[in-house]
Amino acid sequence: MQRTNFGDMACSIARTLDVIGEPWSPLVLRDIWVGMNRFDQIQADLGISRKVLTERLGHLVERGVLERRAYDNRPRYEYVLTEKGRELVDVLMVMAGWGDKWLAGEAGPPVLYRHHACGEIGRVDLRCAHCGEPMHADDVEVLAGPGAAPEPASAG
């Protein structure tokens, strides 16, 4: 997809970017998340080139975030999120929250999220899975982990 191979870097962010590191993949996942599961639907909604959509869908299936399944006797297929893919939607929700806050302007957010648990329109918030307190950029210290690269560049 890209010229540089991000999947081989010793960095979980780079590896994730190997899956959704260009603009179309996240938008494809969003469409599928909200129930647009078919090729022509997604193509029309996004205005993406058919060629590129074919390639992206194939890539996402290959990486295990989507599953391609037949929905008819005819050769008709739809794409659905796997568990891996549903968890990847977390990234999209945080992107949406940031975009709502910083890029929406006068008109307000284009989309609202009603939280099933409380029934309210909610925003997503990042918390430490261990202690439950807020966890943002300045709240953490970054340390080398077991899978850190031995000596070449690019930590993180």
Place this chain on the structure above:
Amino acid sequence: MQRTNFGDMACSIARTLDVIGEPWSPLVLRDIWVGMNRFDQIQADLGISRKVLTERLGHLVERGVLERRAYDNRPRYEYVLTEKGRELVDVLMVMAGWGDKWLAGEAGPPVLYRHHACGEIGRVDLRCAHCGEPMHADDVEVLAGPGAAPEPASAG
């Protein structure tokens, strides 16, 4: 940057992708986040082309997520995160969490995050800002908001 203009879509995800919708920008932000603030440092760490790095840094400054500031009498500059940029790091943390879980393999995560509040190695977790309960892909209903597009495609 890209051929398609994502910033004009009525979708906060697409708008966010207009800022960090290709693989280098998130990695540049990560480097700056962990304290690599200078051009040559970032270039060497990432292995990115100098041309592309120049363009990305300019783009990120223009979008207000980075600030370029002189750090010497000589023409020397460093890049630092603005508040808008620090909040964008939330997206990176979630990417890192997903990559740690789904892509790290045998070796384990390349990087660990120690949470200042509790001192433990923690993972980030998504919660509803309103009720505090978990908030993931299946926990929300997506509704049109005030800034929704009138009639053309692409909700979200």
Place this chain on the structure above:
DNA sequence: ATTTGGGGTTCCCTGAGGGAACTCGAAGTG
């Protein structure tokens, strides 16, 4: 027998990414 519709392929053109060399201005060095 022909049309329709979903799900792609193919082809061509443009423009973004990669790489390496070059520039520029301000210190530092002999």
Place this chain on the structure above:
DNA sequence: CACTTCGAGTTCCCTCAGGGAACCCCAAAT
């Protein structure tokens, strides 16, 4: 004072990925 060094980019060329439009295949429906 000439020369090197260093940070921070520019410039140039080449290749390959993205965009657009047309085309293809298969299985109903008419």
